[in-house]
Amino acid sequence: MVQPLNRFKESASQTAGPYVHIGLTPNFSEINGVYPHDLGSSMVNDKTRGKRIAITGRVLDGTGTPLRDALVEIWQADADGLYNSPSEMRGAADPNFTGWGRCATDMVSGEFRFETVKPGRVPFNDGRLMAPHVTFWIVARGINIGLHTRMYFGDEDAANAEDPVLARIEHRVRLPTLVAEPVEGGYRFDIHLQGEKETVFFDI
């Protein structure tokens, strides 16, 4: 016999279900008056530093149908590559940028949209710089555990080519699933849950 490690097990995930909006974006689901606004609906203000961009896209199922009941959250560094988090030890992030956004996909079109800034580069664990990227977390009915992925930028070829995380993708043909297309005013990023273009999801 040996001493017990006394570790606890993480609470098991359960699907967010079809009514996730009630809890996480109640004003979007017309439950008004409980909270002044939906958390994560605004990431920037007039004083936020950096280049303004909009990130739009959809989450598509195995038939190519957009999910109209998904909830997407993003987390990113500010324009200087600093996170607005107590665990950020390298310096103080832009106080006018939250770094975190939350958006329910549109109930008709399935579109999500984030008004944010283009993030700066953040170092990997060995000090090399990662390419600018935005972390995505997707939950919905039918998704048993939140899906974690990253969006990189289609106009950052040089940085993407030296990114240590992208370098870990064995099947290079899948790399474009993580790269957003530059469009007027920002970037477009569709997330494919299945199929030939299945997005690379992370266990991280």
Place this chain on the structure above:
Amino acid sequence: MSEGMLSNRKPETGAFFQRDREWHPQAYTPWYKTSVLRSPQKALLSLDNTLSEITGPVFGHNILGALDNDLIHNFAKPGESAIGPRIIVYGRVLDERGRGVPGALLEFWQANAGGRYRHKKEGYIAPLDPNFGGCGRTITDEDGGYVLRTVQPGPYPWPNGPNDWRPAHIHFSIFGHGFAQRLITQMYFEGDPMIPLCPIVKTINDPAAISDLTAALDMSATTPMDSRAYKFDIVLRGRRSTLFENRLEGN
């Protein structure tokens, strides 16, 4: 957002323990039909946390309204309250090391006492309660403790099999201190015979993991002549010590 942290503890910067993907539900669980076309089929890309996952948004108590954790009153007309069995749900948010997680944002949502959600896509015959919205939130204290007040939600039928019902449950969304800890789960109630019948509960393989999502009736925490109480602890991913890594930051 970070200025709302009340803790005197030093921020931690270690990577999180690997997630036990066999303890969590698999993505593809065909008895829960919606998962069939929404489950990734290729292997996940596994790698150790970077700063992008070690960090995460933290929310201050300044975002909270006085009634945010009181679902009996936060949507009710003045002087009125939601209908149903009054309950208190309390517990702690811990990590896998057994440490309390202070400053964790919990958001919760549920059906009313009749099993009806206030949602435009919901068509169950049970009526809406004009005094019940169904959402609430709170932030854990220094020890990771939290409490909320609500009415016990009802079970309800849902389109999956021809006669599938959800057990009574409350949805919980939790933010720890790193985005890699992000979690959504559901709380079930001790003694509910619907639990083992539910296709969504059955997405979890290990009965111990289901027990961990089942809140215990705690008569010691009830308010006599007012509310019964259920205890529901939530465990988030634990974090490695950074003591012997490149930058000495202490434990």
